[in-house]
Amino acid sequence: MRNICLKITYEGTRYQGWQRQETSDNTIQGKFEGLLSRMCGEEITIQGSGRTDAGVHAMGQIANFHTHSDMGTEDMLFYMNQYLPEDIAVVEVMEVPERFHSRLNAKGKRYSYRIWNSSIPNVFFRKFAHTVEEQLDLKTMQEAASYLLGEHDFKSFTSTKKGKKSTVRRIDRIDIQKEGDLITFTFEGNGFLYHMIRILVGTLLEVGLGERSADSIPDIMGAKKREMAGMLVPGKGLILEEVYYETK
Amino acid sequence: MRNICLKITYEGTRYQGWQRQETSDNTIQGKFEGLLSRMCGEEITIQGSGRTDAGVHAMGQIANFHTHSDMGTEDMLFYMNQYLPEDIAVVEVMEVPERFHSRLNAKGKRYSYRIWNSSIPNVFFRKFAHTVEEQLDLKTMQEAASYLLGEHDFKSFTSTKKGKKSTVRRIDRIDIQKEGDLITFTFEGNGFLYHMIRILVGTLLEVGLGERSADSIPDIMGAKKREMAGMLVPGKGLILEEVYYETK
Numbered sequence: 443m444r445n446i447c448l449k450i451t452y453e454g455t456r457y458q459g460w461q462r463q464e465t466s467d468n469t470i471q472g473k474f475e476g477l478l479s480r481m482c483g484e485e486i487t488i489q490g491s492g493r494t495d496a497g498v499h500a501m502g503q504i505a506n507f508h509t510h511s512d513m514g515t516e517d518m519l520f521y522m523n524q525y526l527p528e529d530i531a532v533v534e535v536m537e538v539p540e541r542f543h544s545r546l547n548a549k550g551k552r553y554s555y556r557i558w559n560s561s562i563p564n565v566f567f568r569k570f571a572h573t574v575e576e577q578l579d580l581k582t583m584q585e586a587a588s589y590l591l592g593e594h595d596f597k598s599f600t601s602t603k604k605g606k607k608s609t610v611r612r613i614d615r616i617d618i619q620k621e622g623d624l625i626t627f628t629f630e631g632n633g634f635l636y637h638m639i640r641i642l643v644g645t646l647l648e649v650g651l652g653e654r655s656a657d658s659i660p661d662i663m664g665a666k667k668r669e670m671a672g673m674l675v676p677g678k679g680l681i682l683e684e685v686y687y688e689t690k
Numbered sequence: 691m692r693n694i695c696l697k698i699t700y701e702g703t704r705y706q707g708w709q710r711q712e713t714s715d716n717t718i719q720g721k722f723e724g725l726l727s728r729m730c731g732e733e734i735t736i737q738g739s740g741r742t743d744a745g746v747h748a749m750g751q752i753a754n755f756h757t758h759s760d761m762g763t764e765d766m767l768f769y770m771n772q773y774l775p776e777d778i779a780v781v782e783v784m785e786v787p788e789r790f791h792s793r794l795n796a797k798g799k800r801y802s803y804r805i806w807n808s809s810i811p812n813v814f815f816r817k818f819a820h821t822v823e824e825q826l827d828l829k830t831m832q833e834a835a836s837y838l839l840g841e842h843d844f845k846s847f848t849s850t851k852k853g854k855k856s857t858v859r860r861i862d863r864i865d866i867q868k869e870g871d872l873i874t875f876t877f878e879g880n881g882f883l884y885h886m887i888r889i890l891v892g893t894l895l896e897v898g899l900g901e902r903s904a905d906s907i908p909d910i911m912g913a914k915k916r917e918m919a920g921m922l923v924p925g926k927g928l929i930l931e932e933v934y935y936e937t938k
Contacts, residue, residue: 453813499814523811531811563771563779565701566747566818 449534482511497677572679578650589659597666600635645672697782730759745925820927826898837907845914848883893920
């Protein structure tokens with residue numbers, strides 16, 4: 443069996459997220475499985491590097507599928523982009539070793555989250571940024587972010603899913619940059635829990651508004667309770683930028 | 691009568707351009723006149739600095755209207771942004787001298803035009819850039835653009851409207867910059883004719899594809915015939931960035 447890896451980009455606005463759902467076919471995974479099954483002439487299941495939630499976008503989602511088809515990778519690229527809706531596109535098609543698994547082999551990910559920090563609406567970012575009208579203090583948010591770097595138990599920063607799975611993750615980089623009224627948060631780490639980035643951003647925003655102090659972060663982290671952390675910000679501000687693998 | 695000046699931003703995708711039409715109320719001007727008439731309690735006519743065509747966007751369109759209303763400018767800003775559709779916003783409201791006229795007093799304008807230069811679709815720019823799959827030669831396009839600078843008769847670069855009005859305009863700056871696969875053309879000048887920028891870009895693209903030479907530009911200009919110039923590129927790649935006035 444061949445193993446085909448795709449680099450995918452999408453605007454998530456119209457979709458209920460990556461993961462196929464039984465009650466709705468309005469998911470990115472669902473769109474791909476329908477299309478790939480037609481393309482390959484056999485039923486295809488596609489494995490993503492991770493889920494993205496409703497409204498979340500991707501610049502570089504990675505996914506792979508196994509097939510008996512002997513179609514060339516260039517032809518696959520052309521075929522898929524011809525039939526995909528205009529808010530989903532395949533950027534790259536690669537043949538990978540049969541054992542490659544886009545989720546299990548992922549070594550890290552980079553996400554960005556955008557805040558439109560103004561009381562004047564920006565029509566161009568309305569689907570790609572969350573608006574905060576009150577001025578945010580960049581410096582205290584950066585200070586707060588520094589407490590999040592490294593390996594920690596991020597249990598306070600994930601939406602409750604009872605389970606025994608580890609909530610320890612490592613964050614390697616948090617950048618907070620401002621260009622005009624647009625603030626971009628960039629997160630890089632070995633993996634992120636369900637809702638983790640959106641809760642981290644929500645917490646940092648509360649610091650930036652003066653509602654929490656920067657040095658309250660270690661206490662929130664230590665408590666391991668979701669209710670200690672800040673609000674969950676909307677999915678539309680989030681972009682999965684890149685997935686990292688050891689060899690590619 | 692008070693004279694109120696607005697700085698307006700919009701995504702033009704859903705609209706049939708700036709100018710009010712009798713057969714359709716799906717224009718930016720039409721949306722504003724309806725809203726302003728309700729806001730001011732009298733019939734309002736709004737004057738734009740110039741028309742933008744269907745699908746064309748604006749970061750800084752300028753428009754003004756006269757009113758007897760004594761509503762404060764801050765309240766107007768808030769009122770308008772509350773009721774405008776999410777793809778139109780007012781950025782600034784200023785009280786201006788009664789004689790100020792947004793079109794007649796405009797001294798210059800800046801526009802940008804975006805090309806997505808790749809065979810891989812970009813879902814994020816699909817409404818803001820025109821796609822050219824073949825690689826474009828930036829250097830020859832820049833060379834061709836240099837012939838357009840200064841004061842010239844741009845009759846070859848406007849869609850035919852018979853009339854005696856002057857087709858002489860002055861272009862002060864043409865920048866062509868590439869960032870990844872995105873090429874941004876920036877035009878600054880004292881005014882632009884109907885379709886002028888979109889025909890200029892279309893002509894420059896044909897140079898960039900090797901279909902015309904850079905030094906063919908003076909001949910096209912000298913001919914004063916629309917059919918000598920290149921294709922009209924789609925409106926969606928165009929943004930009215932800024933309108934310049936002597937005093938503001």
